Amino acid sequence: MRTLDNVIRTAPKPPGAAPAVSEDRHFQALRLLQANPDLSQRALARALGVSVGSANFCVRALVEKGWIKIQNFRTSKDKRAYAYLLTPQGLEQKAQITLRFLKRKEAEYLALEAEIARLRQDVRALHADPAPDLDPNA
Numbered sequence: 074m075r076t077l078d079n080v081i082r083t084a085p086k087p088p089g090a091a092p093a094v095s096e097d098r099h100f101q102a103l104r105l106l107q108a109n110p111d112l113s114q115r116a117l118a119r120a121l122g123v124s125v126g127s128a129n130f131c132v133r134a135l136v137e138k139g140w141i142k143i144q145n146f147r148t149s150k151d152k153r154a155y156a157y158l159l160t161p162q163g164l165e166q167k168a169q170i171t172l173r174f175l176k177r178k179e180a181e182y183l184a185l186e187a188e189i190a191r192l193r194q195d196v197r198a199l200h201a202d203p204a205p206d207l208d209p210n211a
Contacts, residue, residue, distance in 0.1 A: 095134070098123070100174055102131050103167040106141060106157040113154075132157065141167050 098121060105112060105120050112120075118128035135141045140163030144156045159167065 080141055095131075096170060096211070097174070097185070099130055099135060099140075100167070100170045102128075102135060103140065103159060103163060106135075106165075107159050107167065110156045112157065135163070138166070139163070 101121055102117065105117060109116075112130060114128045116124055117132070118125045121128060121131070123131075132141070132143075136143060139160055141157050141159055144158055145154070
């Protein structure tokens with residue numbers, strides 16, 4: 074049955090549409106977990122700037138996608154200690170997401186540079202041609 078939620082989730086994105094926030098979060102989580110496989114979900118949440126519940130939701134989504142696997146530390150005294158390991162598919166997805174992330178950030182950078190240039194031009198124009206009520210010699 075097609076509900077409104079399903080329609081919204083499955084609707085195609087228009088060309089050039091901004092990627093979902095979840096892709097950025099997944100990218101950041103993959104980066105953090107690859108660098109620190111023994112990171113706790115609390116530490117992951119802190120690093121991502123989200124709640125522990127959101128971090129858990131993100132980790133579960135990555136596991137369901139097959140991008141990470143969870144391994145329990147059998148030698149650990151704390152049986153809640155896990156290692157989050159990127160799978161080969163996770164490494165491939167991280168590479169693809171990294172490329173999209175880089176392209177998006179480069180486009181944002183170029184747009185920001187253009188905006189700064191326009192603002193500088195506006196400031197120069199204001200100083201070159203002051204308004205008559207601001208001119209002390211008028």
